[in-house]
Amino acid sequence: MNVAVLVKQTPDTAELPKVTVAEAQSGELQATMVINPWDEFAVEEAIDLSDRFGCETVAISMGREGETDALKHALAMGVDAAVHVDERVIDGGDEWATAEALAATLKMVDTGDQVELVLAGKMSVDGNSSVIYAGVACMLGWDLLVNVTRIVDIVDGKLIAEQAFEGGQETVEVPLPVVISVAKEINEPRYPSFMGIRKASRVTIPTLGSDDLEIRPSSTTRWTDLDKPEPEDVQVRIFDGASVEEKVTQLADALMAEKVI
């Protein structure tokens, strides 16, 4: 059983607010691009599973031509291999088309020892859609588990996992193959080691384009407009008082007056 992990390259969250409408429209972001922080949990889990079960791991990312920093990061953390998919294969398409391209890639990867587990972060910090992995599961016809907080075991073609839901947690068992989105509680992603970074810098990452993936993107939605809300006017108030109690009382009163609490 091999494990594939889906990663996206997103603007550094600290720089997200700086992204302009024009940049977002053209895709030419000036921000530092990094691996989507949510995906780091998925990468960490894949590496952990490879230690536990001896499986091989591959990171897959669709993005602009040459945009492989997120994949390099995953390699530096310790995944065995990486594949880049040129986003032109979906011709500006939506999440559904993205899922289609990723599913097609997974099928190609799936020629030797089977990929039977796909891991993904629970959302991307820029797109926020949280549907890509669901789309992939749907296209592949695999089961889907979301918000997984622990992979307990993989045994006899079944995977046992703990899943969080509002106010609780459940343990579930699913037959492989399965697509899983992980919650941040699942692990603490490692920092790439120096050796990992070196290894990653020597890897040439193959790119798949339209010639490699026989898909006809089937987007149903298109951007018609893109806007950025004006930053809200923020007021700063500093509470003066002789004692902590006095300041806290003022703060609490103000919060109640504003109906925050």
Add this chain to the structure above:
Amino acid sequence: MSLPAIIYLMPPSPTEIDTNPHYPELRRAVRQLCARFPSEYWRRLDAQRAYPVEFVETMTAAGFLGALIPEAYGGGGATLAEASVILEEINRSGGNAGVCHAQMYVMGALVRHGSDEQKERWLPPLAEGELRLQAFGVTEPTAGSDTTRIQTRAVRDGDEYIITGQKIWTSRAEYSDLMLLLARTTPLEAVKKRTEGLSLFLVDLRGADERALTIRPLETMINHHTTEIFFDGLRVPAANRIGGEGMGFRYILDGMNAERILIAAESIGDGGWFIERAVAYANERIVFDRPIGQNQGVQFPIAQAYTHLRAADLMRWHAAELFDGGKSCGAEANMAKMLAADAAWEAANVCLQTHGGFGFAREHDVERKFREAKLYQIAPVSNNLVLSYLAQHVLGLPRSY
């Protein structure tokens, strides 16, 4: 179990490093780690004159301090350019690579001149971070920059050497398991050239005879954990001598180019930090109803310091490229160190000046970094000595000392 053919790892491409001298992934990784040790951390340590144990452990565990150890011994097999980026980023983030830089390069003498047996014995635990070798005892109170005049003696006695003498400014000796020591094995009077008769030893500081070895911390204006060391008949196994007897001076010269380039990178990191802080403050501080940075009297010195810093950085990359290409780079390494140390100091001064009175406030970190940046105009080699080296060896002027 193997992955299908479309997913393959290509063999290493040796040109990659030269074509991409800026290493964004490496920088980001170091920055990420450093972000766990913010300014408050360094400020607190500075106030307490304490050693940054957690920081050093974190850097070690991530393999950064073993970067220059060859892969065959479990190290990172880094180029000097890559290693320099690590130290640069530590200083760039507001930290102080001086607390651990020597762990990265002191072992160079062992790599280049140690026997296979010595390398097998020490390099793997150094790469693992189980062993610390980050103290280098060269400087002595009476010899100063004139290294060949050192008076610490090592006298052969059977399978051992007996060490007697004193070192000063031996940094991190209290936080190191091993120390690299330069001592005279043949008296100055008995050698033809002053550079002969010096030998290099690896001294195990762990459990050393307390009567024969005294380490005394020195209080300094920066948190550099530097010490005075007194040797009073310390016995060191002859097996711990690195390379041939009497060849030590040549060996340390060999290691100096690497050290100079790495220190240059630290200064470049410092300079970047100062410029960034100066610009931010100049933009935000309003006096006479305008940001102070709107005044040319404030912005020009910053722009000037920035220019000098960028120029120094070019020399640093040039020197590193020569070094990594196995070419001679004595002049370039020295020039890089001097230009970078001067540029960092200029940037430090400009940054403090830009901050006005607030530059003196500890909470801004400017005064701490200011103190720290000064060191590299003096150590590991004083800039005057760089100039005299250039004058004599590059320009063919008479030796001045």
